[in-house]
Amino acid sequence: MSIENIPEIYIKNKSENLDLFVYDFRMTNDVVKSKVNLGMNMFSFLQVGKKQVHFAGTSVAVNQDQSLLLKKGNWLWTELLDTKAIYYCKLFFFSERKLKEFLEKHSKNKKIAIEDTPFFVIRNDSYITTYLSSLSTIKEAPSIFANSLLSVKFEELMLYLLQKYGEKFEIYLHSLIAKETSPFKKIVESKIHSNLKLEEIAFLCNMSLSTFKRHFIKEYNTSAGRWFKDKRLQKAKETLELDNLKPSDIYLDFGYNNLSNFSIAFKNKFGINPSEITS
Known part of the structure; x- marks a missing residue:
């Protein structure tokens, strides 16, 4: 784009x-x-x-x-x-x-x-x-x-x-008119629970995607994709535990295009299907 x-x-x-x-x-x-x-x-x-x-x-x-x-x-x-x-x-x-x-x-x-x-x-x-x-x-x-x-x-x-x-x-x-201060980590961590793509977060950091990924590894010692995936799945689990919601209600909010991919990723991380979570 x-x-x-x-x-x-x-x-x-x-x-x-x-x-x-x-x-x-x-x-x-x-x-x-x-x-x-x-x-x-x-x-x-x-x-x-x-x-x-x-x-x-x-x-x-x-x-x-x-x-x-x-x-x-x-x-x-x-x-x-x-x-x-x-x-x-x-x-x-x-x-x-x-x-x-x-x-x-x-x-x-x-x-x-x-x-x-x-x-x-x-x-x-x-x-x-x-x-x-x-x-x-x-x-x-x-x-x-x-x-x-x-x-x-x-x-x-x-x-x-x-x-x-x-x-x-x-x-x-x-x-x-004050000098801008936008620390990299502040930007990244404010987008944990958004459904923005890495390319979009990189743009907000005024970086190309490749530069963003390199800088991310230096800051967090892991890949951006893996880090965001883990953080968002953890938040999804907390949301299902605390709120009266179904997996079908939330998967889009955590960056997944379909329920099947969300369920597979969730089970790989936590060992259970998201539908097994009860509040």
Whole structure:
């Protein structure tokens, strides 16, 4: 699967060095775990559909009642149609320079969150609805005024969210310009109980699959495939023991494409079929 460089692929004039950019993204087919290199921090205002994103150490899912502010970097995006035959979200990209300008003007708090969360969930409300409508009208403005208007709209949105979420949002904004720290083990161990493929986890670590496998052996003294398999089977066993679930309910969650393969792997490790586990 190729990597999409966003917002570059949406910008018509490639010579432009934009600090702010708005794009209306629409599609009519589901997209699952597409690889995205996000070159700017971005607001994703979901209008129709569902969205799930994976970053280095975490993931989040939202519907049209929520929007996201996403940190630049490598992401896996899943975008799903809802009841309507279209997926639509308005994307608002902003540069680090614009963010620094805003913080210098409006923020005195330079605390950084202990947990480096790459996303901020925004609850959509009447203001957001009205704001997005006004943002759309900028496209109709003469180009000589568009950038100035967009700059005003960016500051307006940031001030509103700062007022709405207070220190929590302020600290998050500062984290976007802090030096990134993404230790290899932190990323790997946050994905133990996901159903991501090794290639997808390697992408989140900013590595090729071959480099990821070599680095993994140095860190864990075993192969990545074997390590993830053992960890996930152990978690599957715990899930069957504690929850009122059947093997057919969980095998997909632990990276298996069919129940038969899951049952064989489970029996090879524990000596019993998963269906023999009772809560």
